[in-house]
Amino acid sequence: MAVTRSFAARVLRAEGVPIVLVLSLLVAAFMIAAPQVFLGYRIYMAFLASVPPLLVLAAGLTLVIAAGEIDLSFPSIIALSGWVLAYCTHELGSPWIGFALALLAGAVVGYVNGILVAHVGIPSIIATLATQFLWGGLTTVFSQGLSYSLGDIDDASLWHLLVGRIGPVPVQALWALAVAVALWFVLNRHRFGEHLLFIGDNVRVAEVVGVNVAREKVRVFVLMGVLAAFASVLLTLENKTFFNTQGGGYLLEVMAAVFIGGTSVFGGQASVVGTVAGAFIIGMVEAGLVATGLQGFWVRAVVGVVFLAAVIGHLVLDDPERGGDLPRALRARLERVRRSPS
Amino acid sequence: MRTAALPMTSTTRLESAAVGPAPPRAAGDFRHIVRLDKVDMTFGKVRALSQVDFEVGRNEIVGLVGDNGAGKSTLIKIVSGLLRPTSGSVAVRDEPIHLHDYSVRMAHALRIETVHQGQTLGEKQPLWRNLFVGRQIVGRFGFIDVKKEKAIAEQILRQAIGFRGAGITAESTVRDLSGGERQGVAIARAMHFEADLIVLDEPTVALAVSEVRKVLAFVRKVKEAGRACIYIEHNLAHVHEVADRLVILDRGRVVGEFAKGAIGLAELTSHMISLHDGRAHGGD
Numbered sequence: 001m002a003v004t005r006s007f008a009a010r011v012l013r014a015e016g017v018p019i020v021l022v023l024s025l026l027v028a029a030f031m032i033a034a035p036q037v038f039l040g041y042r043i044y045m046a047f048l049a050s051v052p053p054l055l056v057l058a059a060g061l062t063l064v065i066a067a068g069e070i071d072l073s074f075p076s077i078i079a080l081s082g083w084v085l086a087y088c089t090h091e092l093g094s095p096w097i098g099f100a101l102a103l104l105a106g107a108v109v110g111y112v113n114g115i116l117v118a119h120v121g122i123p124s125i126i127a128t129l130a131t132q133f134l135w136g137g138l139t140t141v142f143s144q145g146l147s148y149s150l151g152d153i154d155d156a157s158l159w160h161l162l163v164g165r166i167g168p169v170p171v172q173a174l175w176a177l178a179v180a181v182a183l184w185f186v187l188n189r190h191r192f193g194e195h196l197l198f199i200g201d202n203v204r205v206a207e208v209v210g211v212n213v214a215r216e217k218v219r220v221f222v223l224m225g226v227l228a229a230f231a232s233v234l235l236t237l238e239n240k241t242f243f244n245t246q247g248g249g250y251l252l253e254v255m256a257a258v259f260i261g262g263t264s265v266f267g268g269q270a271s272v273v274g275t276v277a278g279a280f281i282i283g284m285v286e287a288g289l290v291a292t293g294l295q296g297f298w299v300r301a302v303v304g305v306v307f308l309a310a311v312i313g314h315l316v317l318d319d320p321e322r323g324g325d326l327p328r329a330l331r332a333r334l335e336r337v338r339r340s341p342s
Numbered sequence: 343m344r345t346a347a348l349p350m351t352s353t354t355r356l357e358s359a360a361v362g363p364a365p366p367r368a369a370g371d372f373r374h375i376v377r378l379d380k381v382d383m384t385f386g387k388v389r390a391l392s393q394v395d396f397e398v399g400r401n402e403i404v405g406l407v408g409d410n411g412a413g414k415s416t417l418i419k420i421v422s423g424l425l426r427p428t429s430g431s432v433a434v435r436d437e438p439i440h441l442h443d444y445s446v447r448m449a450h451a452l453r454i455e456t457v458h459q460g461q462t463l464g465e466k467q468p469l470w471r472n473l474f475v476g477r478q479i480v481g482r483f484g485f486i487d488v489k490k491e492k493a494i495a496e497q498i499l500r501q502a503i504g505f506r507g508a509g510i511t512a513e514s515t516v517r518d519l520s521g522g523e524r525q526g527v528a529i530a531r532a533m534h535f536e537a538d539l540i541v542l543d544e545p546t547v548a549l550a551v552s553e554v555r556k557v558l559a560f561v562r563k564v565k566e567a568g569r570a571c572i573y574i575e576h577n578l579a580h581v582h583e584v585a586d587r588l589v590i591l592d593r594g595r596v597v598g599e600f601a602k603g604a605i606g607l608a609e610l611t612s613h614m615i616s617l618h619d620g621r622a623h624g625g626d
Binding site for chain 1: 445456461471480485486488
């Protein structure tokens, strides 16, 4: 008995298992509620086309949060890099140059963030909030507030390489998977990732063991910038359109995906596997609810419920004693509310 | 529940495994493993160290004592590469150091290891990461050889620290360890990398009496192995017991030096109290 229990406990503690279970339950629920949609493959191909930008962003942000920092500027990178891609395609006729410059733009934005945080010493939540306004605003200026339609971009080799289809499978799903796998190895098996974990855990400890804290912070912001630019390119190519407001809706969804996946908001502990599952949960709820016949109005409320359930689940697994405290604390609170006179 | 298990249950094993004889070095002879000349350290308007001359012989245990704020931690942060002095010079093995390049990494390369006061381990990280962070065993492209690190970590835990039967493995996270166990891991890390100079900044704070004896035994073994140690300690009895030489810091200055036997414990204690009183009444 004890053996089975400890085995179960170990499986549950393996990276991302609880949240992958939640994702499976969600899919199962959708299959029951809307079998005509969720037992076919088309809906999954649609997810594989729409989730990758979210997934790439969330996987990158996981590393930033592992280091105890945050990046709020990526929505503006999605706008800026998308504009760079669209402009180069339109004006120069070269999506490839646009792609390279879009990634470069993301790297520059990330580098500026890194310098502001690591060398100037501005807390990242403030620095990246400011640069979010700055680059978003500049994108509006550059684009004159216009959108670009890239109707014939699916003739370009870049389009086929990044967002084409292999049979029914959207290629961007493979790219996103590759990014997630690479980031898992970077975080868990590379010196850089270990440094990020120690910086996020306790920056003083990182210093005394010889980690170059400033350099590693700059690097993680540059990485995030490049990944945000890549996500932007996937998004812009898939939509075949550039809006100067694109990216605006991603901020909270990406953060939700990271935290649903079990990454600690305090840094020092992060799960790329969890983030991947979190991104799919966030990306699937809307389509799933609509398919089951519930109104789209419910989407955010359901995300909220899943989010809370996931976070509480991680809390309980992480510290079973605190998990046990939760019902007790709730009861005590209820008792107090009942007893208070007014 | 674990007992307040001692990090170093098997003292003999510990030292024989970790503090073997220093291997021969091409660099040849040197008198001082580290020497500071006329070192000043200021933080804004605060002068933490002024004109400090301080040296440690190649096989010497130097006890560094002084009140809170005397500058002890600042001094050892300079030695360990965390801080760059405002002025003055530092030499390691009688060779002057380019202070601009000096860093924790360089100190490690020069085989100077420091066990800093308080937090020196990442709480949420497993022990194997804590033992090797900053000096990971890496293959190509900087990827960590996790298998090798874990194997060596297990070996250190079992042989050098003597964590046996306490359910502590290389995978245990630091927050599951007692204060003494944590200190054991931090010291074992310093020992594993075969330092010629081990700097211990108040290693016995928050340790049980029996654990303190093990730390002191370890300091003696450092001496026997031909290595050097800077030992910072609030408890005068402990430091008086093991140090070859005592250096007293007060308000950023070296105000006294005593060779072993030159001053008794009672005398040292009253000396420190008089410094403290002078500071309280006549201080600037």
